[in-house]
Amino acid sequence: MTDAAGRVQELSDAGLRALESARTESDLLEVKGRYFGKKGAISEILKTVASLPVEEKKRIGAAANEARAALESAFDAKLSRIREQERVAREGKERVDVTLPGRAPAAGRRHPVSRTMGEIIATFQRLGFSVRGGPEIEKDYYNFEALNIPKDHPARDMQDTFYIDGMGGDLVLRTHTSPIQIRTMEAMRPPVRVIAPGAVYRCDSDVTHSPMFHQVEGFAVDRSATMADLKGLLTEFCRMMFGPELPLRFRPSYFPFTEPSAEVDIRCVICRGAGCRVCKTSGWLEILGCGMIDPSVFGFVGYDPETYTGFAFGMGVERIAMLRHGISDIRLLFENDLRFLSQFQP
Numbered sequence: 347m348t349d350a351a352g353r354v355q356e357l358s359d360a361g362l363r364a365l366e367s368a369r370t371e372s373d374l375l376e377v378k379g380r381y382f383g384k385k386g387a388i389s390e391i392l393k394t395v396a397s398l399p400v401e402e403k404k405r406i407g408a409a410a411n412e413a414r415a416a417l418e419s420a421f422d423a424k425l426s427r428i429r430e431q432e433r434v435a436r437e438g439k440e441r442v443d444v445t446l447p448g449r450a451p452a453a454g455r456r457h458p459v460s461r462t463m464g465e466i467i468a469t470f471q472r473l474g475f476s477v478r479g480g481p482e483i484e485k486d487y488y489n490f491e492a493l494n495i496p497k498d499h500p501a502r503d504m505q506d507t508f509y510i511d512g513m514g515g516d517l518v519l520r521t522h523t524s525p526i527q528i529r530t531m532e533a534m535r536p537p538v539r540v541i542a543p544g545a546v547y548r549c550d551s552d553v554t555h556s557p558m559f560h561q562v563e564g565f566a567v568d569r570s571a572t573m574a575d576l577k578g579l580l581t582e583f584c585r586m587m588f589g590p591e592l593p594l595r596f597r598p599s600y601f602p603f604t605e606p607s608a609e610v611d612i613r614c615v616i617c618r619g620a621g622c623r624v625c626k627t628s629g630w631l632e633i634l635g636c637g638m639i640d641p642s643v644f645g646f647v648g649y650d651p652e653t654y655t656g657f658a659f660g661m662g663v664e665r666i667a668m669l670r671h672g673i674s675d676i677r678l679l680f681e682n683d684l685r686f687l688s689q690f691q692p
């Protein structure tokens with residue numbers, strides 16, 4: 347009798363201690379099952395007191411209920427403490443440190459050819475030129491015929507030109523941007539001041555030639571456009587592109603669609619004129635072709651050569667980019683190797 351009451355007290359104390367040392371929710375549930383759950387030790391004692399006298403049963407029953415209530419409330423208190431600790435631990439791990447520096451996206455940069463192209467275009471726009479384009483798959487007529495390049499001209503050779511199959515030999519990948527002169531003059535009356543940038547194609551490949559490269563064409567037609575205007579314009583352009591100090595020269599040359607024709611050389615940017623491998627010891631670098639538009643070209647577009655004169659020029663963008671950055675192999679510009687490309691300013 348006293349035995350049963352003492353046992354309830356013992357179990358109550360042991361249960362409270364076990365609850366106290368429980369670390370997790372499942373520890374707690376295990377303690378509850380062992381001491382005061384439906385099949386716990388305290389319930390087992392209650393079953394064994396059935397045979398005792400009523401007074402005893404009441405006393406022990408009351409003690410057992412009291413013990414169970416104390417254990418229940420200790421259980422609830424501990425459970426909420428454990429849950430609170432778990433929440434704090436979890437939120438501590440999940441917390442966002444707003445002072446950490448962000449991860450910047452890898453910023454791309456413009457390709458040196460695009461940049462050089464953009465600078466050439468911007469320079470001529472400042473000088474009053476507007477921009478026009480034309481197709482890369484071009485008619486023989488625009489690429490050659492109307493530019494006064496006769497059928498037997500070496501530029502028409504299969505060695506230099508990509509012909510498009512099955513179109514009666516009438517279509518080519520344009521070999522230069524000059525056909526845009528013809529297309530523009532067909533569409534507009536003078537005065538015109540136009541530049542025409544774009545990709546061009548030639549069957550050619552070595553350290554200074556790529557089968558696809560870029561040119562910027564330019565031309566102006568007016569009542570009194572002269573060779574002096576052309577010289578002044580291109581001198582200004584070279585100063586804007588390569589700096590005011592760099593000497594340049596106009597050297598007589600030949601193009602079928604200009605008369606007279608010239609090529610512009612700048613003082614070698616590598617050796618400053620002393621002579622080196624890049625300028626082939628001449629001290630000069632050729633950067634563009636130009637001239638007064640041949641009156642026979644006007645004949646193709648219906649401009650009156652008695653009323654109008656014009657000048658034209660054309661330059662290779664890769665060549666200018668290579669000279670400005672001291673790049674010795676044109677293929678570097680097309681390999682898309684980031685170790686090369688990331689050396690250029692964004």
Ligand code: DAH
Pocket residue numbers: 521522523524563564601604634635636637658659660661
């Ligand atoms: N179209 C020529 C070429 O690809 C470059 C050129 C030379 C363009 C003289 C011109 C010019 O407009 O006047 O080699």
